[in-house]
Every structure is written in C-alpha cells, then in structure tokens.
Amino acid sequence: MAEITLLVGKAAPLPGSDQTSGIDKHPVDRPLRLGPQGFEGDEQADRRVHGGPEKAVHHYAFDHYAGWAQELAALAPGVSHPRTREIPGVSHPRTPVGYFSKKELLGAPGAFGENISTRGLTEADVAVGDVFRLGSALVQVSQGRQPCWKLSRRFGVADMARRVQDSGRTGWYYRVLEPGVVAPGDRIERIDRMAPEWSLARLWRALYVDRMNLAELQGIAALEVLAEGWRRYAVRRLESGRVEDWSRRLEGRA
Numbered sequence: 001m002a003e004i005t006l007l008v009g010k011a012a013p014l015p016g017s018d019q020t021s022g023i024d025k026h027p028v029d030r031p032l033r034l035g036p037q038g039f040e041g042d043e044q045a046d047r048r049v050h051g052g053p054e055k056a057v058h059h060y061a062f063d064h065y066a067g068w069a070q071e072l073a074a075l076a077p078g079v080s081h082p083r084t085r086e087i088p089g090v091s092h093p094r095t096p097v098g099y100f101s102k103k104e105l106l107g108a109p110g111a112f113g114e115n116i117s118t119r120g121l122t123e124a125d126v127a128v129g130d131v132f133r134l135g136s137a138l139v140q141v142s143q144g145r146q147p148c149w150k151l152s153r154r155f156g157v158a159d160m161a162r163r164v165q166d167s168g169r170t171g172w173y174y175r176v177l178e179p180g181v182v183a184p185g186d187r188i189e190r191i192d193r194m195a196p197e198w199s200l201a202r203l204w205r206a207l208y209v210d211r212m213n214l215a216e217l218q219g220i221a222a223l224e225v226l227a228e229g230w231r232r233y234a235v236r237r238l239e240s241g242r243v244e245d246w247s248r249r250l251e252g253r254a
Contacts, residue, residue, distance in 0.1 A: 001187040002118040004134070005062075005109045006032065008042035017153045020045040023113035024154075031183035034137045036176050039115060053175055054142045054227040057134075060114035060171035061122045067169070069106045072157060105155065112151065112164075112171060118188060123168060123201045129194030129225035137180030138191075143227040144200050144207075145171040149252035161250045168204045173227075194225045207233065211243045 007025035014021040022044040033040045036053050044051035109117030116134070123144070130141045147164040157163070164170055198219070203226075206216035220226065220234035237243060 001189045002120045003185060003187050004182075005117040006039075006182055006184045006186070007110050007115055007117065008032065008039050009110075009113075010041075011043040011045040014150060014153050017150075019150070019153070021113075021150045021154075023150055025110045025113055025115065027109065028184060031135070031181045033179070034135070034139075034176060034182050035179045038176075039182070042115065054229070055173045056176045057116060057139060057174040058112075058114045058145065058171060059116040059118070059121075059174065060109075060112045060145075061169070062109055062117045062119050063122055064169040065106050065111070068111075071163070072106075072155070075157065111154075113154075114171060116188065121188070123170065123172065123204060124199060126172060127193060127196050127199045128203060128223060129198070130190055130196075131177065131192040131194070132174070133189045133191050134174075135180050135182030135186045137176060137182055138178035139174035140177050140194075140225070141200070142173050142175040142225075143230045144203055145173060146249060148249050152251075165208060165246075165250065168201060168208075170200075170204065172200050175227075195223060198223060198226075203230075212237065212241070214238065 005027055007027050009022050009025040011020050011022040012024060013019075014023070022042070025042075028041075034057070036056060038051060038056045105111035126141060128141050128143070132139050132141075147161040147170060149161050151164060152158055152160040154160075202216075203220065206213060206220060207230075210216065217234040217238050221231050221238065223231065233244060
C-alpha cells in the first residue's frame with residue numbers, strides 16, 4: 001500500500017498562454033467525495049479531451065520527479081528555450097526551468113496536473129484493469145495518459161509534452177467502480193488484477209515505440225478493460241497500416 005497526496009484544482013488561465021486549463025492542482029487538507037466524474041472541487045477546462053468517466057482520476061508517480069528535475073536542469077537555466085517562441089499561444093519567452101524559482105513545480109506533487117501522487121507505484125508495475133481501494137472508493141486503471149501541449153506551457157519547455165510521451169513516464173487514469181470518500185494520507189491498495197500482463201509500460205511501448213507490431217495491436221484491440229478510445233487506436237492502425245498524427249495534441253496545432 002502507498003500513502004497518497006490528494007490534489008485538485010480549478011480551471012484557470014494557463015501562464016504564458018491565452019488558454020485555460022485545470023492542470024494547476026494543489027494538495028487538499030480535507031476528505032473529498034469521489035464520483036464517476038472525479039473529485040468534488042476538481043475542474044477541467046476542455047471536457048472534450050480531459051475528465052469524464054474514463055479519466056476520472058489522474059495518478060502520477062512522484063518517483064519520476066527527481067529524474068525530471070535532473071533532465072530539465074540540463075536545459076541551461078536562465079536561457080529561454082529556443083523553440084518556445086515557435087509555439088502558438090505563448091505570449092512571451094519563458095526560461096525552461098523558471099518553475100524552480102517561480103512555482104517550484106518539481107519540489108512537490110502537482111507539477112503534472114495529477115490528482116493522486118504516490119511513491120512506489122509506476123507504469124512498470126501497474127497494469128490496465130488493476131483495481132485499487134482508494135479511501136472508501138474503488139477505482140480501476142482505465143488507460144495511460146496521453147500528454148498534451150499544456151504541459152509544455154506549464155513548464156515553459158517547448159517540447160515537454162513530447163518528452164513526457166517519449167519517456168514513458170506518463171502517469172495513468174482511473175475509472176470509478178464504487179464512489180466513496182478519499183482523504184489526504186489515505187493509502188491506495190491494489191485488490192485485484194484483470195490483465196496483469198498488460199502493464200502500462202507494455203502498453204506505452206506498443207503505442208509509441210514498437211508502433212506497428214501487429215500482435216501487440218491485436219492484443220490491445222481485444223483488451224476489453226482498456227478504455228474504448230485506446231482500443232480504437234489499435235483498430236485504426238490495424239485497418240489503415242498507419243500511425244495517427246500526434247502533432248495537434250503535442251504541439252497545439254494540426
């Protein structure tokens with residue numbers, strides 16, 4: 001069992017952008033009700049692609065933070081990332097590691113817009129369909145996270161979304177099987193596994209590394225416990241022989 005940090009946030013203007021986002025999550029100090037759409041008091045700006053029953057709760061491993069701090073610190077502190085100027089919606093260049101002095105994003109949970117932060121659970125040992133007791137609620141892993149361009153705005157690093165995707169340190173989502181109440185400091189306990197062979201790391205590799213492995217795609221298409229949208233990616237690749245274009249999601253343009 002892993003102790004959780006519980007975070008929620010309101011939709012608000014995204015710094016360095018003319019867009020709105022609910023990515024800025026902060027720890028809470030009281031129990032929250034968790035229902036099929038997520039935690040009470042938590043908001044998403046664009047419900048077309050964020051939130052909903054298959055993305056009710058976002059979990060990100062605090063285990064990854066040290067690696068991100070080291071990687072991003074190598075981007076020359078105090079020097080604007082040269083590609084930042086190329087991103088639509090960015091009103092001014094920002095230093096790629098300005099979060100250390102301004103928001104200290106990687107000093108505490110919440111940098112990646114997560115609702116749940118823990119140590120000891122990562123994409124390598126969590127699988128699609130895993131069922132967890134979270135407070136008095138029951139949740140199930142529904143899919144991995146597909147990072148979008150708002151991460152790049154948040155960090156002031158032009159290719160941050162792609163870095164997250166390429167790293168496999170993406171985080172994951174839960175659907176809510178049984179609503180309940182979750183409090184800061186509760187522990188998340190895995191109580192069942194529906195498809196333990198389909199770790200999030202394996203799923204990530206099939207979608208983003210070995211992208212046209214037909215056997216893996218057939219397995220994903222048949223994985224009923226996986227969110228339908230992700231199964232459709234596999235079906236489309238099998239039918240078309242092509243990998244979908246990620247540029248709009250990662251860069252904010254078609």
